[in-house]
Amino acid sequence: MIKNLISNKSKQSKFKVGCIGLEFALEKIYLVQLKQSEHGNIRLQASAVFEYPNTRDEFLESSQDVKSIIKLAKKSEPFIGCKVVSNLPSNDVRLMSIAYQVENEGDEETALLKRVEDRLNDSLDGYVIDYLPVRGNIKSSDKLALVALARRDVVINYLELLRKAGLEVVALDISPSAIKRLIATLADQDQTDNVLTINFGRKKTYMILMSGRRLLLDMEIDFGETELLEKISNELDMDVNTIEKIVYEHGLYGSKVNSDGLILEVDEVADTLREILKPKFTKLADEINRSLIYTASETRGGTVKQVYLLGGLACWRGIDEMLNRMIDIPVTVPNYFTTIINDNVSKMQNYDIPIMGVATGLALRGMVDHV
Amino acid sequence: MSEIDLIPDDYRQYLMLKYWLKVLVLLVLMVLILVFSVKYIYSYKTKHIQDKIISLQQQKAINTRQSIELASIKEKKSELQLQWDLLSGLRSGAAVESMLKMIDRSLVGNDVWFTNWKFRRAGLLVDIKPEEVNTGYFIVIPKGESVSKGNKRQVQTNMTIKGQARDHAALSDFVQRLLRQPEVYDVKVLRTSLTRYSMISVVDFDVTVIVNTLVELG
Numbered sequence: 375m376i377k378n379l380i381s382n383k384s385k386q387s388k389f390k391v392g393c394i395g396l397e398f399a400l401e402k403i404y405l406v407q408l409k410q411s412e413h414g415n416i417r418l419q420a421s422a423v424f425e426y427p428n429t430r431d432e433f434l435e436s437s438q439d440v441k442s443i444i445k446l447a448k449k450s451e452p453f454i455g456c457k458v459v460s461n462l463p464s465n466d467v468r469l470m471s472i473a474y475q476v477e478n479e480g481d482e483e484t485a486l487l488k489r490v491e492d493r494l495n496d497s498l499d500g501y502v503i504d505y506l507p508v509r510g511n512i513k514s515s516d517k518l519a520l521v522a523l524a525r526r527d528v529v530i531n532y533l534e535l536l537r538k539a540g541l542e543v544v545a546l547d548i549s550p551s552a553i554k555r556l557i558a559t560l561a562d563q564d565q566t567d568n569v570l571t572i573n574f575g576r577k578k579t580y581m582i583l584m585s586g587r588r589l590l591l592d593m594e595i596d597f598g599e600t601e602l603l604e605k606i607s608n609e610l611d612m613d614v615n616t617i618e619k620i621v622y623e624h625g626l627y628g629s630k631v632n633s634d635g636l637i638l639e640v641d642e643v644a645d646t647l648r649e650i651l652k653p654k655f656t657k658l659a660d661e662i663n664r665s666l667i668y669t670a671s672e673t674r675g676g677t678v679k680q681v682y683l684l685g686g687l688a689c690w691r692g693i694d695e696m697l698n699r700m701i702d703i704p705v706t707v708p709n710y711f712t713t714i715i716n717d718n719v720s721k722m723q724n725y726d727i728p729i730m731g732v733a734t735g736l737a738l739r740g741m742v743d744h745v
Numbered sequence: 746m747s748e749i750d751l752i753p754d755d756y757r758q759y760l761m762l763k764y765w766l767k768v769l770v771l772l773v774l775m776v777l778i779l780v781f782s783v784k785y786i787y788s789y790k791t792k793h794i795q796d797k798i799i800s801l802q803q804q805k806a807i808n809t810r811q812s813i814e815l816a817s818i819k820e821k822k823s824e825l826q827l828q829w830d831l832l833s834g835l836r837s838g839a840a841v842e843s844m845l846k847m848i849d850r851s852l853v854g855n856d857v858w859f860t861n862w863k864f865r866r867a868g869l870l871v872d873i874k875p876e877e878v879n880t881g882y883f884i885v886i887p888k889g890e891s892v893s894k895g896n897k898r899q900v901q902t903n904m905t906i907k908g909q910a911r912d913h914a915a916l917s918d919f920v921q922r923l924l925r926q927p928e929v930y931d932v933k934v935l936r937t938s939l940t941r942y943s944m945i946s947v948v949d950f951d952v953t954v955i956v957n958t959l960v961e962l963g
Contacts, residue, residue: 462751504749522749529751537760546751739748 388412391419393544394453395552395737396460396536398430400576404733405447407454410741416559420451421730430463437538444539458541459736461549462532464578468523469548469592471508475515482517490521502529506551506589508672518672520589522548545739549573550582550592552735557682558587559742560710568669568678570662570703573731574685576600579658581665585673595661599686602651609650621647625691648696659700666701681705688728710734843928844904844956851922856915861907902956909947913937916948923954930957 389409397404403426407419424443426433433439447453461467474489476482486505491498501523508518529546536543557571568590571582577598583591606617624643662681669678681703687693688707698705707728844864910916916937923932935951 467751502751502753504751506747506749522751524751526753529753530756533752533756543752545748548749548751551749 389417389419391454392737392741393457393459393739394455394541395733395735395739396458396541397549397552397733397736398434398460398463399729399732400430400463401425402729403443404730405444405451405453406730406733406737408734408737408741416738416741420447420453421733422447422451422453423730434463434532434535437535440535440539440541444541456541457544458536459545459547459739460532460536460543461547461552461732461736462524462529464549464575464580464594466524466528466532467548469550469594470521470523471518471591472505472521473516473518476517477515486517486519486521490523494523500526502526508588508590520550520592547736547739548592549580549732549735550589552732552739553580553582553684554584554587554589554735555738555742556710556731556735557582557584557708559738560682560708567680568673568676569680569682570665570669570678571682571684572658572662574599574683574687576686579685579687581661583665583669583678585669585676590672591665591668593661593665595658597654597658597661602654602687605654606647606650610646621690625693626651627692627695644692648692655696655700659697662697662701666703678703683707684728684731686729847926847928848904848906848923851919851926853918853922854915856911857908857919858910859906859908861905863903863905865905866902904954904956906952906954907950908952909940909949911947913948916950920952923952928957929954931955 389411391409392407395404395406395408403424405420405422405424407421409417409419411417424446427439444456470490470493472486472489472493474485476485487498487503490503494501502525503521503523505519505521508520533543533546553571553573557569567586569584571584573580573582575598577596577600579595579597581591581593581595582589583593600614603614603617603621606612606621607614610617612620620643624641624647626644626648627641666678669676681697681701683694683697683705684707694705694707709727710731841864910919916934920932920934923929931954933953933955935953937948937950940947940949
């Protein structure tokens with residue numbers, strides 16, 4: 375037994391455990407911790423999902439509540455350490471693409487801040503700002519950056535909340551960066567490939583456009599799971615919870631087809647749901663097309679090679695197929711836990727996988743060097 | 746490639762400062778604990794050593810007192826021993842009968858006669874005087890013999906004999922015979938005088954015979 379323990383210990387010690395990726399999403403808390411072998415292989419150390427006892431805003435007012443959730447997570451899953459990489463809740467951080475011109479070398483930051491100030495129409499004194507260069511041709515004075523902006527007091531309160539909960543915040547990231555990191559690791563695409571990731575939230579959806587490993591665009595659109603469920607609920611005159619169960623049971627494409635494409639068994643419920651939601655998805659497709667145009671403009675005519683779906687709607691069976699038929703680009707719901715992490719995730723429900731993308735991306739910070 | 750991080754630099758510095766302050770406080774605490782521990786151990790050791798010193802001093806005082814007592818006891822013992830020796834000497838001294846016999850052995854013929862005879866045990870111990878050898882002009886002290894003859898002393902036992910001898914030769918012979926007796930330690934001729942009568946002259950003499958009563962001192 376002692377021999378086994380020593381053997382397990384030596385096996386364990388070959389892995390370097392990363393920070394805990396911690397996301398306070400609108401309805402749930404996601405925690406993911408990864409570990410990396412000496413050869414760079416990434417494995418899942420622990421993951422957990424918790425629902426808020428009340429609302430997110432109420433929950434984030436008490437460091438004791440956060441502490442108890444962390445304690446519970448550590449008790450139920452083998453989380454190690456207290457270092458976390460987290461992100462501010464989406465309503466507390468503002469992301470904007472800022473185009474700016476640099477006339478003299480070394481004035482880049484000043485020029486960018488000036489443009490941000492102009493856009494914000496407010497002094498930047500009470501804000502914390504960081505940015506990612508999106509377009510940065512040395513020869514050209516025209517530059518583009520993705521700027522993250524948050525009120526300083528909000529940031530400090532959030533950091534203090536986590537600190538008081540016994541956590542050490544290594545970095546305060548943003549969701550698009552986390553998703554970019556995840557997708558870049560997942561796709562292992564060519565440096566020039568353009569990839570669009572759609573992260574469906576409960577009320578909002580975020581379209582993250584990447585060119586190679588560069589973040590080109592993060593766009594927020596009014597499209598979410600709640601809106602779609604309410605639409606079906608209104609059409610069918612049923613309550614939202616029942617609709618949610620039906621959707622998860624039938625999906626949007628439930629018909630069984632054979633290898634030749636012939637329909638063997640028709641799922642009328644799925645067909646009905648799809649018909650109801652088609653106008654909404656058409657709007658989404660329009661937004662996707664707009665982002666494709668943007669991609670072409672920013673990458674000298676480049677096209678998007680792949681669309682990845684993450685978030686709550688990505689769990690709806692057949693959504694990838696539906697979108698695939700609306701836009702002529704391969705659409706996939708990535709099972710990154712299998713692809714990247716290549717680990718036994720039997721403990722985790724498949725349902726949780728697409729919605730843990732941000733937490734996983736946060737957990738990947740510091741483990742992958744290309745993002 | 747750079748990454749976005751919204752943690753303000755001053756907040757990081759504040760946390761870092763807090764962390765180092767904590768470390769500093771901890772270090773100070775550790776140093777204080779160490780100093781107090783060392784001080785406590787030192788005082789404990791010092792007290793221990795002082796206790797030991799006091800104990801040794803007490804022991805030394807006891808030893809000194811005991812050695813003084815011992816010396817006093819030894820002194821007492823030697824005194825007692827002396828008295829014991831004296832008593833032994835007195836008890837085991839030459840018997841009167843043997844004295845008479847010894848005198849008798851020394852007398853030859855009728856050339857020496859006694860007019861008065863005293864036998865006295867003084868009850869005092871006296872040092873033995875070195876034996877002198879009379880070689881005429883010089884008195885030679887035999888080689889190798891200590892002046893006091895070691896620890897040997899004798900009980901002063903004297904016989905004072907007053908008498909008359911036919912002549913000096915008879916007296917000398919008598920003295921020589923006395924000296925040859927084992928019971929006799931020494932013979933001192935105190936006085937001689939010639940007394941003339943009408944027909945004859947005799948030698949009056951006073952002789953002290955020191956009886957050999959050697960006492961071994963303990």
